Structures are given as structure tokens and as C-alpha cells.
Amino acid sequence: xSSIKIKLKKQDIDKIKEITASFNNEEHELINVLHKCQQHxxxxxxxxQEVISDEMDIxxxxxxxxxxxxxxxxxxxxxxxxxxxxxxxACYVRGGExxxxxxxxxxxxxxxxxxxxxxxxxSSLRCVGACGLAPxxxxxxKTYGRVAPDDVKEILAEYK
Amino acid sequence: MSGYSMHLxxxxxxxxRASHSEEIEFKLRNELEKRNLEDTVKxxxxxxxxxxxxxxxxxxxxxxxFYTGVTPGDAEDIIAEHVVLxxxxxxxxxxxxxxxxxxxxxxxxxxxxxxxxxALRNCGFINPENINEYIAREGYMALGxxxxxxxxxxxxxxxxxxxxxxxxxxxxxxxxxxELTAATPSDEKYVVCNAxxxxxxxxxDRSILEGDPHxxxxxxxxxGYCIGADKGxxxxxxxxxxxxxxxxxxxxxxxxxxxxxxxxxxxxxxFDIELKYGAGAFVCGEETALIHSMEGLRGxxxxxxxxxxxxxYNGKPTNVNNVExxxxxxxxxxxxxxxxxxxxxxxSKGTKVFALAGKINNVGLIEVxxxxxxxxxxxxxxxxxxxxxxxxxxxxxxPSGGCLTENHLDTPIDFDNLIEAGSxxxxxxxxxxxxxxxxxxxxxxxxxxxxxxxxxxxxxCRIGNKRLYELLDHICSGKGKVEVLxxxxxxxxxxxxxxxxxxxxxxxxxxLSTLDNFYDEYHAHVSDKxxxxxxxxxxxxxxxxxENCVGCTACARxxxxxxxxxxxxxxxxxxxxxxxxxxxxxxxxxxxxIIIQ
Numbered sequence: 001x002s003s004i005k006i007k008l009k010k011q012d013i014d015k016i017k018e019i020t021a022s023f024n025n026e027e028h029e030l031i032n033v034l035h036k037c038q039q040h041x042x043x044x045x046x047x048x049q050e051v052i053s054d055e056m057d058i059x060x061x062x063x064x065x066x067x068x069x070x071x072x073x074x075x076x077x078x079x080x081x082x083x084x085x086x087x088x089x090a091c092y093v094r095g096g097e098x099x100x101x102x103x104x105x106x107x108x109x110x111x112x113x114x115x116x117x118x119x120x121x122x123s124s125l126r127c128v129g130a131c132g133l134a135p136x137x138x139x140x141x142k143t144y145g146r147v148a149p150d151d152v153k154e155i156l157a158e159y160k
Numbered sequence: 161m162s163g164y165s166m167h168l169x170x171x172x173x174x175x176x177r178a179s180h181s182e183e184i185e186f187k188l189r190n191e192l193e194k195r196n197l198e199d200t201v202k203x204x205x206x207x208x209x210x211x212x213x214x215x216x217x218x219x220x221x222x223x224x225x226f227y228t229g230v231t232p233g234d235a236e237d238i239i240a241e242h243v244v245l246x247x248x249x250x251x252x253x254x255x256x257x258x259x260x261x262x263x264x265x266x267x268x269x270x271x272x273x274x275x276x277x278x279a280l281r282n283c284g285f286i287n288p289e290n291i292n293e294y295i296a297r298e299g300y301m302a303l304g305x306x307x308x309x310x311x312x313x314x315x316x317x318x319x320x321x322x323x324x325x326x327x328x329x330x331x332x333x334x335x336x337x338x339e340l341t342a343a344t345p346s347d348e349k350y351v352v353c354n355a356x357x358x359x360x361x362x363x364x365d366r367s368i369l370e371g372d373p374h375x376x377x378x379x380x381x382x383x384g385y386c387i388g389a390d391k392g393x394x395x396x397x398x399x400x401x402x403x404x405x406x407x408x409x410x411x412x413x414x415x416x417x418x419x420x421x422x423x424x425x426x427x428x429x430x431f432d433i434e435l436k437y438g439a440g441a442f443v444c445g446e447e448t449a450l451i452h453s454m455e456g457l458r459g460x461x462x463x464x465x466x467x468x469x470x471x472x473y474n475g476k477p478t479n480v481n482n483v484e485x486x487x488x489x490x491x492x493x494x495x496x497x498x499x500x501x502x503x504x505x506x507x508s509k510g511t512k513v514f515a516l517a518g519k520i521n522n523v524g525l526i527e528v529x530x531x532x533x534x535x536x537x538x539x540x541x542x543x544x545x546x547x548x549x550x551x552x553x554x555x556x557x558x559p560s561g562g563c564l565t566e567n568h569l570d571t572p573i574d575f576d577n578l579i580e581a582g583s584x585x586x587x588x589x590x591x592x593x594x595x596x597x598x599x600x601x602x603x604x605x606x607x608x609x610x611x612x613x614x615x616x617x618x619x620x621c622r623i624g625n626k627r628l629y630e631l632l633d634h635i636c637s638g639k640g641k642v643e644v645l646x647x648x649x650x651x652x653x654x655x656x657x658x659x660x661x662x663x664x665x666x667x668x669x670x671x672l673s674t675l676d677n678f679y680d681e682y683h684a685h686v687s688d689k690x691x692x693x694x695x696x697x698x699x700x701x702x703x704x705x706x707e708n709c710v711g712c713t714a715c716a717r718x719x720x721x722x723x724x725x726x727x728x729x730x731x732x733x734x735x736x737x738x739x740x741x742x743x744x745x746x747x748x749x750x751x752x753x754i755i756i757q
Contacts, residue, residue: 028474030456035398035437069458069615070439072398088360089555089591090517092605126442126609128399129363130175131517132212132524143178 008047020055043077079114079121081159086136088127096135102149164202167221173208173370174402176216180232184216187235201243207283207371210525211271226266227252257521257543274536277527278511279487283371288406291413294374300419302493303378307385307427316386321497323509328482329586331575340469342387344477349389351380352480355396358442359558362589364513365483367525369403373410379489384431387479392433395450442613446661447480460617461661484513504530508574518591519546535569549594557586559606560666562673582673598695599678600685604632606670621664624655637698640686697741700756706731708753715745
């Protein structure tokens with residue numbers, strides 16, 4: 001499943017149990033459970049999925065199938081400053097792809113990866129709906145509008 | 161809005177929030193308090209005004225002054241000048257790009273003139289977090305009338321008579337859908353609001369939910385009454401945190417007012433609404449896939465029939481409507497079916513909201529009567545093409561739609577005309593492209609999206625779209641042959657005919673429509689190995705124009721592969737065999753001597 005192996009602490013396991021219990025361990029609430037767990041852990045490693053599987057009595061394979069189906073769920077931890085570059089059509093025609101390339105070049109990672117020091121990760125997302133500001137980049141909660149490839153260095157400098 | 165002599169409406173939509181509109185609000189309040197004006201002037205955070213291009217927006221009522229591009233630093237001037245002295249702050253007034261005139265009154269702006277706001281009628285007028293403001297604009301009156309005075313059958317007939325068709329894509333009659341769900345006997349039924357707006361470049365549903373959430377809740381309750389359901393579910397994208405927050409607030413307030421919950425307004429009718437979160441899958445906009453996702457499964461579509469109106473969520477009859485469709489419902493009950501059907505064209509009634517974006521001057525959210533032409537939308541409301549460039553194409557319907565050209569500009573927009581022209585209404589994304597956009601690359605962009613979003617259940621969509629993408633990629637990188645164009649078309653048609661759900665059945669549309677309308681451009685890619693728009697990197701070559709080159713050597717110094725040679729003060733030359741087409745030389749040249757072809 002994932003190359004990252006972690007050991008869950010007891011309090012982590014308790015947290016997962018608390019989440020599944022809050023949805024009465026009902027199978028059709030699985031996606032809501034995964035949302036809550038991802039909110040808590042930042043990602044959904046195999047170990048977390050295994051605990052959910054035990055608690056909710058759903059095969060791990062099925063949970064894995066769901067985690068990998070939806071693009072919102074991730075099995076790799078994001079960087080401390082997750083960078084999301086909008087690749088919606090409006091941003092694309094206004095040069096979003098060049099901005100993405102510039103971030104990749106500056107950080108030396110591909111979309112979907114995290115830098116070695118854990119500071120940054122890059123992902124592309126589909127339309128945040130701020131098309132008036134295209135091309136749009138999100139770093140954490142902060143939105144940058146009308147980003148040009150030349151602005152990338154300056155933006156990254158804020159976080160270094 | 162009583163008790164105050166003036167209102168300052170600050171846009172609180174996602175776009176303007178990203179440009180610090182919350183800080184503007186805070187500063188405006190601060191400035192008012194400094195002058196002890198907080199009891200006479202009210203600052204309100206509203207939903208989207210639609211004019212996102214020039215955000216953040218502050219609108220002053222009652223005089224309709226529309227301030228654009230406001231920064232937190234402008235708050236003091238707005239209060240000191242406009243509120244206190246009654247003088248408009250002219251530097252913040254919108255300037256008409258063609259006449260260069262300042263237009264302070266929002267109603268007189270080219271952007272607003274041709275618009276008719278029905279689904280968006282409250283967006284930008286009311287505070288979406290306050291139920292009283294919705295009620296003040298006749299909110300929940302339709303629901304009250306329906307449950308006390310009209311039978312479910314008559315109410316459904318009224319929706320059918322209005323001619324309202326689904327705004328989510330397919331354009332199915334909303335009244336008929338309700339009738340079908342109502343006709344299926346069951347102990348339990350569901351009303352589902354599809355707020356999984358996955359179409360890249362479309363943000364109308366988000367803006368409605370952020371700007372007027374009660375409108376949607378009221379419509380769902382009316383639908384529940386008509387079809388005999390007591391439970392509503394809103395399936396919303398987790399990527400829309402602000403819309404989720406506002407919906408939660410709205411549901412809570414509606415419950416407190418007895419407008420949701422048991423025995424609404426003292427009647428026998430009970431109805432409540434719950435939120436379900438999507439997790440980023442475009443295919444979940446398809447109703448059967450959406451239902452599976454709500455059940456906690458992978459969002460894979462299933463064969464229809466059975467339709468959700470017979471067997472939907474938890475196996476019970478379920479009525480799925482999209483956000484914009486629902487936003488039209490309450491006002492149809494207030495103003496009547498005849499009123500609604502008097503707007504629009506013969507077969508498409510009412511209005512349509514479009515998210516206008518791309519290479520256009522006025523990016524934003526607009527609502528026009530069906531039958532408005534593309535020319536009116538793009539050149540009058542949209543203010544024409546950015547930077548004075550030439551219009552090339554407009555893409556409607558997102559990844560399921562097609563690219564229309566200049567020849568279609570005078571086509572009245574409605575469901576059927578767009579399909580005939582080789583595109584579709586879809587959810588209402590409208591992306592404008594100019595002469596610099598390569599249509600093969602645009603088709604490739606959409607296919608890339610489809611390939612990633614295909615759920616993988618049926619082979620034509622899973623494998624076919626991947627192959628289509630590869631063919632397009634070959635064409636863009638100069639490896640395609642002329643025969644490929646026939647294969648593209650053949651494969652597109654097979655995918656359309658054999659895919660399981662709407663995603664695969666429409667995914668080749670961007671390819672087919674660009675092949676039809678821009679065949680020459682495809683041909684140039686495969687036969688001459690040239691990209692006329694100059695977008696496909698692998699097909700381009702950089703040249704130095706001798707007459708312009710002064711021999712400053714700047715380009716030669718910046719070239720990372722030493723492909724540029726020449727003596728000082730004499731024209732330089734680029735060796736095409738070495739050039740890696742990075743474009744550094746062109747950026748560096750101060751004499752416009754380097755061109756790309």
C-alpha cells in the first residue's frame with residue numbers, strides 16, 4: 001500500500017475509535033469518517049485504514065479502494081506548507097501550467113510529492129472557483145491570485 | 161434593511177475573500193465606529209456580485225455605487241468621502257474599457273445591462289448568514305403557500321408547466337423528474353441536492369450556496385412536499401469550505417424558525433436536511449455515482465434504468481436536482497409558471513447562470529435569459545477579449561462540451577442549440593479563448609482531465625480516453641501523422657457510443673468539436689509540424705529577425721546550451737539543432753528581435 005510505515009500511538013488509535021463511534025460505525029458513513037481522520041492526521045496512512053477497518057468491520061481492501069478513488073484523500077503526508085496550484089480551465093488558459101512548472105523547478109519535486117525537509121508539497125487541484133484571480137495558487141489557507149512564473153521565487157521566500 | 165440610512169455591501173465570495181475582503185469589512189466598521197456612525201450605516205458581508213474580475217467589490221446602497229478593486233487601505237476614504245461627505249471615491253469607480261468613462265451606478269455597467277438575475281437574485285443583496293434577510297425578500301413564502309394551499313400534485317404540475325429544465329447538464333424536465341419520483345410508492349423517499357460542482361472553471365453552484373443558501377433549502381423542502389419525502393441530503397464538495405459553513409448556519413437557523421424539521425409551519429409536513437461530503441471525484445456529478453458515493457462507496461455510476469426516481473439512495477426513490485435548478489424553484493411558485501415560461505426560448509425557459517472566465521475582460525458570474533447570443537455574453541457583458549486580442553473560441557459545457565467559434569457567436573444560447581452546434585450547456589462554465597490558444601492543446605487538456613477522472617468501471621472510457629489522450633499528445637509533440645486525425649474521430653465516436661455513463665458518453669466532445677471547427681490547426685500540427693498558435697513547445701522554433709538584432713549579445717550569454725552565435729554588433733543566429741526551446745533568449749531581448757514560429 002504505502003511505503004511509509006508508522007506506528008500509531010495509543011492516543012491516535014483512541015482518536016480513530018472516537019471518530020468511527022461518532023458515526024455509529026455505520027458503513028455508509030465511511031467517507032465522512034475518512035474526512036475526519038484526514039483532518040486529524042493530515043493524511044490516511046495504511047495503519048489508520050486498518051484501525052478503521054477493524055472498528056467498522058469493513059475490509060481494508062475496500063477502504064483502500066475508496067481512499068485511492070477520491071482525489072481529496074491522500075496516503076502521503078503533505079508538507080508543512082502544502083502548495084496547491086489550480087489547474088481548472090480558467091487558470092490553465094491563463095498560464096497555470098507554467099506556474100506549476102516553475103514551482104516544480106524551484107523545489108525540485110513533482111506534483112504529489114513532498115520536499116525532503118518536509119517543508120513543501122505540491123499538488124494540482126481542479127478549480128477553487130476564484131477564476132477572476134486566475135492563475136491561482138493556494139499555500140495552506142492563503143490564496144495568491146494572478147501568479148506569474150516570475151513571482152514564484154518571491155512567494156516561496158515568504159516561507160523559507 | 162430598516163433603521164439604517166445607508167448600507168455598505170462587501171462581497172464575501174471566495175474570490176473576493178482571497179483578496180482580503182474580510183479585512184476591508186473590518187476596516188470599514190472601524191472607520192464607522194471612529195465617527196460614531198455604526199448605528200446609521202451598516203456594513204454587510206454578502207454573496208458574490210458576479211463581477212469577480214474587478215474584486216474585491218464594495219457596493220453602496222441605496223445609490224448603487226459600485227466600487228471595484230477595493231483594498232483595505234481604501235476603507236478610510238470610502239467612509240470619509242462617500243459616507244460622510246457624499247462624494248464618490250472616483251479612483252475606485254469602474255471604468256468602461258471601451259468608452260473610458262467612469263460608471264458609478266452598477267445598473268448602468270455593460271456587465272449588468274443584459275443580465276436577468278433569477279437564480280442569483282439574492283446573491284450580493286443579502287447577508288447569507290442571516291435568515292431574516294432572506295425572509296425579508298419573500299423567503300420561505302413559497303414554501304408556506306405550497307404546504308398550506310396547494311396539493312403536491314398541483315405543485316408538481318406547476319413546476320412542469322414552468323418548463324424548468326435541469327441546470328446540471330442534461331437538461332431534463334424538472335417537473336417530470338418530480339412526477340416520476342412522486343409516482344413511485346415507497347415508505348421512504350429522498351430529495352438530493354447535487355452540489356458536487358466538479359466542472360473546472362464553473363463556480364455558479366458554489367456562489368449560490370455561499371450567497372443565498374436558504375433559497376436552496378426552501379426549494380428542497382418544496383420538492384420534498386411534492387414527491388412525498390421527509391429527508392433531504394446535500395452532496396457537497398469538501399473543497400468548498402465556505403459554502404459548507406454557510407449551509408450549516410442556514411440549516412441551523414431554518415430549524416430554529418421551524419422552517420425545517422417536524423411539522424413545518426404547523427402543518428403535517430416534516431422535512432429535514434443533512435450534508436454529505438464529496439471527496440473530489442468528477443464522476444460523482446452523475447446521479448447514480450453520486451448516490452453510491454453518499455452510501456459510502458466508490459463513486460461509480462450504474463446502469464440506468466433503474467433510475468434514481470425508482471431506486472436511488474438506500475434503494476429508495478430519490479430525486480436528484482442540481483443547485484441552480486433548485487434556486488429557480490421558490491420564485492416560480494411566487495411569480496407563477498406563466499411568468500417563468502415567458503422568459504427564454506421555446507424549449508428552454510428561464511435564465512442560465514454562466515461562469516465566464518478565460519481570456520475575457522470581465523471574468524465573473526453572470527445570469528442571462530435563455531436565447532441570449534454568445535456575442536452578447538462575450539462582447540457586451542464580458543467586455544470583449546483581454547488585451548485587445550482576437551476572439552478564437554469559447555468552450556461551453558466543461559469537459560463534456562465543445563469549442564464554438566466565431567460562426568456560432570450569433571446563435572441564441574439554449575439547451576438544444578448548443579447541442580446542435582456540437583457542444584452542450586453543461587453546468588455553465590464558459591471559457592473564452594483568444595488567438596494565442598492552441599485548440600489541440602485545449603482538447604488535450606480536457607482529455608487529461610477525463611483520463612484522471614474516469615472511474616475505470618467501463619473499458620471504453622477507461623482505455624479509450626487514455627488512447628485518445630496519447631494520440632493528442634503525439635500530435636502536440638510533432639509525432640503525429642495525417643492518418644491519426646481519422647483515427648481520432650473514429651475512436652471518439654466509439655467511446656461516445658459505448659460508454660456506460662454521461663462522463664464517457666461526452667468526454668470526446670472537446671476533441672470532436674475542435675476537429676470539426678479547427679481542422680486546419682490539427683492538420684498544421686501533423687503535416688507541417690507547426691503549431692499556428694505557438695503553444696506546442698515541441699513544434700516551435702525561435703528565430704532572430706536580422707533587421708531588429710543589434711548584436712548586443714545578451715541572448716547568446718543567456719542561452720543555456722550555447723545555441724546562439726554571432727559577432728558583437730552584428731545580427732546573431734540560432735542553431736535549431738542545439739536549441740532546447742527554453743525561451744530565455746526571447747525574454748532577455750530588449751529589441752523584439754527574437755520571434756517564435
